[in-house]
Amino acid sequence: MYSAIYQPYKTVIHFLLRFFGVYGGLSFLYFYYLKAFELQVDPFTVWIGKLSKRIIELFGYKSRILSEPGIPNLQLYINDSYVARIIEGCNAASILILFAAFIIAFSGKIKSLIRFLVIGIFSISVINILRIAFLAITLYKFPQHSEWLHQLVFPAIIYGFTIVLWLIWVIKFSKK
Secondary structure (H helix, E strand, O other), rough: HHHHHHHHHHHHHHHHHHHHHHHHHHHHHHHHHHHHOOOOOOHHHHHHHHHHHHHHHOOOOOEEEOOOOOOOOEEEEOOOOOEEEEOHHHOOOOHHHHHHHEEEEEEEOHHHHHHHHHHHHHHHHHHHHHHHHHHHHHHHHHHHHHHHHHHHHHHHHHHHHHHHHHHHHHHHHHHH
């Protein structure tokens, strides 16, 4: 009886177990990583902020990031005007965890899996840094559009890119 119920859904059950296992495990590790930096900006977010600042400067703007002790965010300035704060959620770590969980759950050859994970994590990080820089410049130039840019347009970029990577993985590299 058990086999008759299990067998038709075996692939789906294995996918879900792998997905939630990897997602849960990585989320647990990330939670404890953040716990270590509770009243300050975590190093990964600082690194993302510094790289975003450099991209802004490549476009000819004067940029700086500031952090205050006890406040876990970075304040981003362009030409001495405050444009945004960079918080832990801006570093895309949760998206990277979701990306990795999906890729691992939708298994493929180990060599392809590792290569795609590394390339995917790197490319999502680059897209995220560019996204933050372009959002900051756009907020500086068009502050009246800040809400829909921050709430809709720029999240769509990172999530859309991640979905495209998932589709590439499923169509080209995963075991069928």
